[in-house]
Amino acid sequence: MRLGTRGGSLALSLVLMSGAAFGMSLSAALKNYYAQFEIVLDCEEQAQLTTAEVDAAEVAINKIETYYLNKDSSIDKEHLLKQAVSDKNEGFRIMARSGGGLRPYCQTSLSELLAKAKEIGPSGQE
Numbered sequence: 405m406r407l408g409t410r411g412g413s414l415a416l417s418l419v420l421m422s423g424a425a426f427g428m429s430l431s432a433a434l435k436n437y438y439a440q441f442e443i444v445l446d447c448e449e450q451a452q453l454t455t456a457e458v459d460a461a462e463v464a465i466n467k468i469e470t471y472y473l474n475k476d477s478s479i480d481k482e483h484l485l486k487q488a489v490s491d492k493n494e495g496f497r498i499m500a501r502s503g504g505g506l507r508p509y510c511q512t513s514l515s516e517l518l519a520k521a522k523e524i525g526p527s528g529q530e
Contacts (some may be wrong), residue, residue: 438488447510
């Protein structure tokens with residue numbers, strides 16, 4: 405299949421943007437994991453998760469954070485943490501309106517943190 409001049413330009417543009425997109429996607433992913441951890445913390449306060457579950461989530465977020473910051477040291481952790489709190493608050497507002505209860509939301513956030521930490525593995529490599 406021939407791309408032609410326009411297709412070649414598009415492909416080159418995509419390659420050039422991929423480096424920036426990669427960094428941005430790492431930031432977005434880390435922010436989402438921070439938000440999930442914030443959800444887990446709030447869930448403990450609301451007696452939806454146990455202290456042991458929160459402790460496991462803390463180990464997981466530390467591993468996840470180290471992994472992402474090692475991949476891209478330019479990530480602005482403080483900015484992401486602020487965004488994560490905002491995301492968490494919005495998530496809880498949505499859950500409150502849905503009336504489905506918090507336990508499934510809490511469990512999902514915990515599960516995603518633990519799964520990512522397991523995916524990263526003991527050596528910190530994915």
